[in-house]
Amino acid sequence: MYKFFRPFLFLIDPEKIHALVFGFLRFMSALPGFKAILKFLFLYEHPSLEKKLFGLTFRNPVGLAAGFDKDAKLIDVLACLGFGFIEIGTVTPKPQSGNEMPRLFRLPKDEALINRMGFNNQGVMAAVFRLGKKRSSVIVGGNIGKNKATPNESAYQDYAECFNALYDSVDYFVVNVSSPNTPGLRELQEKAPLQQLLKTVKSLSLQRPVQKPVLLKISPDLTEGQLNDIVEILKATGIDGVIATNTTISREGLQTTGDELNKIGAGGLSGKPLRERSTEVIRFLRKALGPGFPIIGVGGIMSPEDAVEKLRAGADLLQVYTGFIYEGPGFMKRINRAIAETRI
Numbered sequence: 001m002y003k004f005f006r007p008f009l010f011l012i013d014p015e016k017i018h019a020l021v022f023g024f025l026r027f028m029s030a031l032p033g034f035k036a037i038l039k040f041l042f043l044y045e046h047p048s049l050e051k052k053l054f055g056l057t058f059r060n061p062v063g064l065a066a067g068f069d070k071d072a073k074l075i076d077v078l079a080c081l082g083f084g085f086i087e088i089g090t091v092t093p094k095p096q097s098g099n100e101m102p103r104l105f106r107l108p109k110d111e112a113l114i115n116r117m118g119f120n121n122q123g124v125m126a127a128v129f130r131l132g133k134k135r136s137s138v139i140v141g142g143n144i145g146k147n148k149a150t151p152n153e154s155a156y157q158d159y160a161e162c163f164n165a166l167y168d169s170v171d172y173f174v175v176n177v178s179s180p181n182t183p184g185l186r187e188l189q190e191k192a193p194l195q196q197l198l199k200t201v202k203s204l205s206l207q208r209p210v211q212k213p214v215l216l217k218i219s220p221d222l223t224e225g226q227l228n229d230i231v232e233i234l235k236a237t238g239i240d241g242v243i244a245t246n247t248t249i250s251r252e253g254l255q256t257t258g259d260e261l262n263k264i265g266a267g268g269l270s271g272k273p274l275r276e277r278s279t280e281v282i283r284f285l286r287k288a289l290g291p292g293f294p295i296i297g298v299g300g301i302m303s304p305e306d307a308v309e310k311l312r313a314g315a316d317l318l319q320v321y322t323g324f325i326y327e328g329p330g331f332m333k334r335i336n337r338a339i340a341e342t343r344i
C-alpha cells in the first residue's frame with residue numbers, strides 16, 4: 001500500500017512532506033479511534049521480543065532513531081506504529097533554525113538520504129512541555145546536543161542544561177557528538193574532550209536519587225584507533241551504552257552520479273549505503289566491549305534481514321530512520337515478525 005503512494009510522496013520536497021505528514025497525523029490523532037486503527041494495522045507483539053537493557057524493559061527491540069521527531073510532537077502516534085522506543089532530539093538548550101533550506105535530499109537510486117539539517121529544533125523546554133502531555137507508555141530517549149553558537153570549550157554546559165531540563169521527561173539520554181552538520185561537533189569525539197563531557201553528564205546522573213542511563217552516539221567515520229579510544233573512555237566513565245552509528249560523510253560506492261552529489265553538497269548520508277560500515281562498527285564494538293555492554297545498532301536497516309544482521313553483529317536494540325521513510329509504517333511490524341521468527 002505504502003509502496004503505491006510512495007512515488008507521489010517522493011514528488012514533494014522531503015522536508016515539506018515530512019511537515020505535511022506530521023500535520024496530518026497530529027490532526028488525525030485527535031479523532032476517536034484513529035490510534036486504535038493504527039495499532040490494529042501496525043503493532044506486532046510477541047513475548048520473545050521483550051528486551052531488558054540498562055534497567056528498562058523494551059516491548060520490542062526496534063526503535064525510532066533521533067532526528068525524526070526532534071521536538072517530541074508525535075510520540076503518541078508514533079508509538080502506535082510498533083516502535084519499541086522513540087528517541088527525540090537532538091535538542092539544544094536554545095531553539096535554533098538549523099541550516100538554510102534545502103537541506104534534506106533523497107537518493108532513490110541508492111535508497112538513501114543526505115541531510116545537513118544542523119540541529120533545527122525548538123529548544124529543550126519545548127520538548128519538555130510536550131513530553132509532559134504524552135499519554136503513551138512507550139520508552140522515550142532524549143538525544144542532547146549543543147547550540148551552534150556555543151564553542152566546544154563550553155559545550156558541556158549545553159549538554160548539562162539539556163540533561164537537567166529533560167531529566168523527569170525521558171527514560172534514557174544520548175550524548176550526541178557525531179552529527180556532521182554542526183561545525184566542529186565531531187571534534188568532541190576526541191579523547192580529552194569526550195572524557196570530560198561524558199564524565200560531566202554521567203556525574204549529573206549519579207547525583208540523582210534515581211539514575212537514568214546515559215549513552216554515547218558515535219560516527220561511522222571513526223578510525224580503528226579512535227574507536228579503541230572510545231571503548232576505553234566508555235569503560236572508564238561508566239557510560240551505560242553506545243549507539244552506532246550516526247550518518248556518514250563518505251560518498252563511496254553510490255549509484256547517484258557525481259554531478260547530482262555535487263548539486264546536493266555537504267551533509268550526512270544515511271540508508272542502504274551506510275549499512276555495511278555501521279554493522280562493521282557494531283561488530284568491532286561488541287568484540288572490544290565484551291558481551292554485556294549495551295549497544296544500539298542503527299544505520300542502513302532497509303529490510304528485516306538487515307535488522308537480523310545487526311543483531312547478529314552484536315546489537316541489543318536497533319533503530320531505524322531512512323528505512324522507515326522508504327518502507328513506510330508497516331516496516332516495524334515486518335522487522336519484529338522476522339526477529340520473533342528468527343529467535344535471536
Ligand SMILES: Cc1cc2nc3c(=O)[nH]c(=O)nc-3n(C[C@H](O)[C@H](O)[C@H](O)COP(=O)(O)O)c2cc1C
Binds near residue numbers: 070179320323
Ligand atoms: C533527516 C535526518 C535528521 C537526523 N537528525 C539527527 C539528530 O538530530 N540527531 C542524531 O543523533 N541523529 C540524527 N540523524 C541520524 C539518525 O538518527 C541515524 O543515526 C542515521 O540516519 C542512520 O540510520 P538510518 O540509515 O536508518 O537512517 C538524522 C538522520 C536524518 C536522515
